[in-house]
Amino acid sequence: MTSTQPDRIDYALETQAISKHFGAVRAVDELSLSIPRQGTTSIVGPNGSGKSTLVNLLSGVLPLDGGMVIIDGAGLRVVKAYETPDHGLTRTFQEVRLFDQITVWDNIMVVLTERRLFPSLFERAKPSTRQKAQAILEQVGMWDKRDSLAQELSYGQRKLVEIGRALAMNVQTYLLDEPFAGLFPQMIERVKDIMKQMRADGHTIVFVSHNMDIVRELSDRIIVLDSGALLAAGDVEPVLNSEEVIEAYLGA
Numbered sequence: 001m002t003s004t005q006p007d008r009i010d011y012a013l014e015t016q017a018i019s020k021h022f023g024a025v026r027a028v029d030e031l032s033l034s035i036p037r038q039g040t041t042s043i044v045g046p047n048g049s050g051k052s053t054l055v056n057l058l059s060g061v062l063p064l065d066g067g068m069v070i071i072d073g074a075g076l077r078v079v080k081a082y083e084t085p086d087h088g089l090t091r092t093f094q095e096v097r098l099f100d101q102i103t104v105w106d107n108i109m110v111v112l113t114e115r116r117l118f119p120s121l122f123e124r125a126k127p128s129t130r131q132k133a134q135a136i137l138e139q140v141g142m143w144d145k146r147d148s149l150a151q152e153l154s155y156g157q158r159k160l161v162e163i164g165r166a167l168a169m170n171v172q173t174y175l176l177d178e179p180f181a182g183l184f185p186q187m188i189e190r191v192k193d194i195m196k197q198m199r200a201d202g203h204t205i206v207f208v209s210h211n212m213d214i215v216r217e218l219s220d221r222i223i224v225l226d227s228g229a230l231l232a233a234g235d236v237e238p239v240l241n242s243e244e245v246i247e248a249y250l251g252a
Contacts, residue, residue: 011070012037012173012204013058013089018067020053020228027053029228030067035221037172040195040205042215042236045225051208052094054225055177058206059091060084072172090166091175096158100151104142104161107150108133111168132168139197140164141190156187163194174198176207180214192218212240 013035020028028050035041043051056062058069060081069076071087084090099107112129137143140160145153150161159179166174179195180188195218198205209215215222215236222239224231226248232239239245 010037011035012072013206014070015058016068016070016075018057018069019065020050020057020062021065026228028057031225031228031230032067033223033230033233035173035204035206035223037204038199038202039220040199040207040218041221041223042219043206043208043223043225044210044212044215045231048227049225050228051225052177053228055091055175055206055208059089059175085169085171088172089175090169090171090173092159092162092166092177092179094178094181096155096162098150098158098161098165100149102150103146104137104148104150104153105133105146107161108136108164108168111165136164136167139167140194156183159183159187160190160194163191167198171203173204173206176205178208178210180209180211188214216240 011034015031015033017030017032018028019026019030031050031054043054045051053062057064057079058071060079060083064077064079067077069079071079071084071089074087076087099110102110109129112132134143137146140163142157142160142164145157150158153161163176163179166176176195179191183191192214195205195207207218219236221234222236223233224239224245231248232242232245
């Protein structure tokens with residue numbers, strides 16, 4: 001496999017021989033890869049190829065069985081989900097996770113303010129914090145729904161709020177697990193626009209998708225997995241047009 005790699009200093013995220021086994025199933029098998037800082041990298045592969053497991057390992061949702069994750073130069077053999085934002089990484093989920101009993105506005109404010117009671121109350125009163133919340137909700141197109149309870153939103157609107165919550169973390173690297181799954185065309189276009197703006201703002205975006213049209217449109221680089229292993233990585237068109245990917249992934 002041929003892959004064009006940038007200098008190490010430009011990596012936002014790397015893995016060194018990471019593994020995850022579920023019984024006899026090797027969901028991720030000694031996988032080593034690198035993701036450049038800034039730009040958009042897509043992760044593709046057939047069902048069961050290890051895409052979501054990889055995202056869960058990178059974000060600390062699942063523990064590593066072996067290997068190391070390197071986030072912004074920090075090597076981690078134990079990745080803790082609550083610590084990844086401190087290393088400059090956050091994520092969204094296939095199944096949207098919001099606080100359903102509070103408003104869209106408060107879902108964003110919870111992320112923008114500290115968890116301790118009194119600093120949180122102080123931060124929530126600051127005009128700068130409220131301005132950040134408004135800017136985020138305007139960016140994801142949910143400002144007009146700010147007073148709605150999260151449980152009252154459509155599935156697509158919930159996706160937008162979850163992306164807004166990720167943006168409120170203000171990190172370098174965003175892992176988006178199937179951000180387009182289950183969305184109507186109009187909502188897909190909105191999410192695409194948000195991701196393009198994130199890239200323009202200098203963030204690193206890593207997203208999982210089955211939609212090759214979207215992958216081609218948004219990706220600077222692509223990673224193809226097969227049976228928990230790296231099949232190919234590099235620029236989008238050369239990778240998708242390579243014989244090994246066509247045979248193993250596209251089914252030709």
